Amino acid sequence: MYSSLPFSLSFLSLMAFGTLFSISSSYWLGIWAGLEINLIGFLPLLVYQKTMSESESAVKYFIIQAMGSSLLMFGSLLIYSLFFTWEIFDYTDKWVTGFMVISMGLMMKMGVFPFYFWLPSVMAGLSWFSCLLLATWQKVAPLFLMVSFLDGGLMYWIIILFCLLSAGSSFVGGFGGMGQTQLRALVAYSSIGHLGWMLFAILHSSWAMKVYLSIYILISF
Secondary structure (H helix, E strand, O other): OOOOOOOHHHHHHHHHHHHHHHHHOOEHHHHHHHHHHHHHHHHHHHOOOOOHHHHHHHHHHHHHHHHHHHHHHHHHHHHHHHHOOOEOOOOOHHHHHHHHHHHHHHHHHHOOOOOOOHHHHHHHOOOHHHHHHHHOHHHHHHHHHHHHHHHOOOHHHHHHHHHHHHHHHHHHHHHHHHHOOOHHHHHHHHHHHHHHHHHHHHHHOHHHHHHHHHHHHHHHO
16 A cells, blocks of 8 residues: 555554554653654655645644644653652652643543544545554554553542543544544544543553454454
């Protein structure tokens, strides 16, 4: 499919490496670096046909991801200013502000409610393979990082946040797709709705979310 794009396999490998590097890191700086490596590998795949719609969607996606990365870095800097370490360890109440900022960055990267506004317009201009990658693989690292929040001591804040995100995303995904005539935009709203259920599954167990995500990826492809 990507025969017209030189080094396409290298970009796919770079994208996969960035995701695996991010979810295996125990430091906030490593997580941020892994997400940026993933972005560098994914952007060239968005514009392989060199159409105007792909270029527009790629620019929108880059801007949103840059904003999400900025929030992630700012939140990690807030935590670093308190504990003087990039390492992820047990959360305390001092983490709340940094945790909220980091969560906002991850939500923006995934397209979760209330930061879903960019996803339908971006997907509408992409090829089908790029849409599938955006709806599946690009959600892996942020979701696994959200799972890591359950290992700390901010359970009260996490439950409230995840319940709000889950309900909002499910509502937007269900009702937003009802008025769509473009199939790619419909897939985008479906992705938003499934993200809501994945966040709800995280509250049950990390295993439930991983099973849901795996089934969703298999069905999508």
